Amino acid sequence: MKALLLSDAEFKNDGYNEVTSVLYSFFEGKNIKLDHIETATNELAYCTGCFGCWIKKPGECVMQDKIAQINQMSMNSDVVVYIVPIVFGQFSANMKNVIDRWLPNMLPFFELRKDGMTMHPPRYSDYPSHIMIGYAKGLSDQDEQLFTDINKKHRKNVEVLFWKDSKEKLYKELGSLSLSRKGGEL
């Protein structure tokens, strides 16, 4: 099995170091090969909404930078863990560029879901499990709930955890999650 950690080099505080050390230990304990990519400010271009990844070079971003490596490794992992500094209840700027530029991995078309909402269909038959671990000092309940809703309300196959100053708690929560690839709706 393979796991990929994606994190933001702009917010490397104590919480970040603790979460990273838990994850290294957790995956080592499970004998799962782990890669880790940090993204620094200005390292990834912003998604410009050109849709070139849908109608010019389907499945790949047309902008040449580290995103090709990130998406290649992400799509070939069993589980991808995003270590996310929470800003305004959502992803930090660097992590948002990683998320936005995941767009090539879905199709441009629309599908209507059972909950009455529209979504884009999957490009691949199956995907890695996605785990978001949010962290921020003094995170409000409101921002925590917002981060959960952004990730879970509209998408399947995304788990959300928060760093709460307890390695044991995070370890236990990670242990309860499925770490294998999943098919079906995004």
Add this chain to the structure above:
Amino acid sequence: MTEKMEEEVRSENCKIGPKGDSESSMNKDSSHVILIDASPKVSEKSVSEWFSDYCRDYWKNESFTVEQINVRKSIKNADLTEVYKRMEKADAYVIIFPLYFFCMPGILTRFLQDYVCFFLEHSEPVRQKKKVYAVVNCGFPEPENNEEAIHVIKSFSEKIQAEFGFGISLGAGPMIYGAKDAPFMKKVFHNIEEALTMIKEDILAGERKPEQQTLKNVYLTANFPRKLYLSFGSKGWIKTAKANQLEKGELYKRPYSK
């Protein structure tokens, strides 16, 4: 944001400076509103840019002044400190952006994240309480998809000690813009203008009193059959791909398959 988090953001992440010399306490005769267009699009006019122009034109005879800021051009061309100083002088922002993965696009996140750093770094004895409004558009026909993105702007407002007004949520944004002159759009535009009037009245009313009711978000979409909208959308992608010499089957490529 707690004091601890403020300290952390200030010490670790602030790249915007320098401190001081704000002119935001200057005397003004009228309110000043900044329309912040945050579409990252480069080569075509976006729904957000169009909406920013629409607001500017709709409010051209009002008693407040209106200024437009384009986030992409500001980040690319301008000294952001100067842009942020202009923002400090304003009484209200209307932040207009497309939905990206159910929240703000990366480019707007960077712009506002660094603005909060500027806000915290700036020594300002008396800050005027600003009002903030959100206008979010998505390609999905259901405007409810934008709900969390509006909450994100509310959260940003709290970080700069501003008063959040409400959000205008547009489903089927590209159709509202593209078919704006069609008869079936009349009702949507009537509702958009009602919402802009609400913003105007709220700005002119000044600081909201605690006993006043919270303003509700406005959810709008094109008055058009959803199945037909989704079908047109899919056909549109195939047509555009063909213009790029791609067959329909090639749209399903899986470059990262093992």
